[in-house]
Amino acid sequence: MICSSPVDSFLYKNRQIYVKRDDLISVSDSNGDSMIGLSGNKVRKLQYFLETNLPNITKVISYGGTQSNMMLALSALAQLKGWSFDYYCHKISQMANNSINSNLALARANGMQTIEVVGEQATDANIFNHSSDTLIIAQGGAEETSRLGMQQLADELRQFAKNNNWQEMGVFVPSGTGTTALYLQEFLSEFTVYTTNCVGSADYLRMQWQKLKPLGKLPIIFPNTKFRFATPNPQLWQMYERIHQHSNIEFDLVYDPVGWHVLDANLDMIAMPLVYLHCGGTSGNGSMQARYQKL
Numbered sequence: 571m572i573c574s575s576p577v578d579s580f581l582y583k584n585r586q587i588y589v590k591r592d593d594l595i596s597v598s599d600s601n602g603d604s605m606i607g608l609s610g611n612k613v614r615k616l617q618y619f620l621e622t623n624l625p626n627i628t629k630v631i632s633y634g635g636t637q638s639n640m641m642l643a644l645s646a647l648a649q650l651k652g653w654s655f656d657y658y659c660h661k662i663s664q665m666a667n668n669s670i671n672s673n674l675a676l677a678r679a680n681g682m683q684t685i686e687v688v689g690e691q692a693t694d695a696n697i698f699n700h701s702s703d704t705l706i707i708a709q710g711g712a713e714e715t716s717r718l719g720m721q722q723l724a725d726e727l728r729q730f731a732k733n734n735n736w737q738e739m740g741v742f743v744p745s746g747t748g749t750t751a752l753y754l755q756e757f758l759s760e761f762t763v764y765t766t767n768c769v770g771s772a773d774y775l776r777m778q779w780q781k782l783k784p785l786g787k788l789p790i791i792f793p794n795t796k797f798r799f800a801t802p803n804p805q806l807w808q809m810y811e812r813i814h815q816h817s818n819i820e821f822d823l824v825y826d827p828v829g830w831h832v833l834d835a836n837l838d839m840i841a842m843p844l845v846y847l848h849c850g851g852t853s854g855n856g857s858m859q860a861r862y863q864k865l
């Protein structure tokens with residue numbers, strides 16, 4: 571059972587902005603120690619696997635980038651379940667291999683094996699043999715099983731709106747695969763979910779949604795046309811610092827600076843009470859910060 575995450579708030583441009591602190595969600599092992607990487611929206615996405623007994627599974631396979639927060643979350647899930655974990659990725663640079671405290675290093679410490687492949691292989695789920703003891707998770711956890719955790723998140727947000735007597739509520743979340751925004755909107759149909767595309771274009775995000783079999787209305791996209799995924803940019807650093815000064819909350823350095831930048835530019839478009847969904851991911855801040863220092 572995942573406990574409800576708290577909500578904080580801070581003043582920004584003369585308005586109260588609420589922050590749903592999913593970054594504070596934690597999952598503990600049998601010793602009661604919290605598992606690094608099992609936090610944020612990755613716990614919501616993996617809630618189904620955390621709460622379901624799958625006695626026939628011995629192994630999990632996934633693929634994607636080696637800074638991925640989902641990669642780290644899956645390594646922790648695998649360790650918790652006693653599964654082995656193979657992660658397919660592009661060639662890993664010497665610098666990434668040697669980095670400490672990165673998501674890659676943390677995931678390897680959880681027992682993850684990396685398998686370096688070339689070309690499309692690293693992003694195509696169809697290449698993996700579907701033996702019955704193996705669970706295959708699409709890149710970033712773009713899976714329909716993510717619905718379960720988003721339903722609970724929607725229930726928590728609905729309760730928060732009710733406690734505040736809000737008839738309307740806007741929830742903003744920056745998108746990677748868009749799974750969080752899409753399924754949250756599905757279960758929060760009386761409210762409005764806003765998002766921006768941090769990976770690829772707004773059209774790419776809409777394409778991702780179609781693959782996830784949307785039921786009901788889609789989130790509203792404020793398009794990001796400026797920032798490339800996980801690419802350091804002085805404007806993003808400025809935004810990261812500004813939000814930190816106002817909120818005293820540590821946000822992640824990959825999605826949130828883009829999220830806040832786009833939200834800031836569109837803030838006047840949202841008159842209703844606004845909740846920013848903090849999806850966690852701060853475990854990767856060390857390696858992103860190192861890249862920012864080279865700017």
Ligand SMILES: *Cc1c(COP(=O)(O)O)cnc(C)c1O
Nearest residue numbers: 745746747748749750825849851
């Ligand atoms: C994974 C992640 C996202 C994006 O979630 P999607 O469901 O893939 O859109 C946003 N913020 C953080 C911090 C993340 O780790």
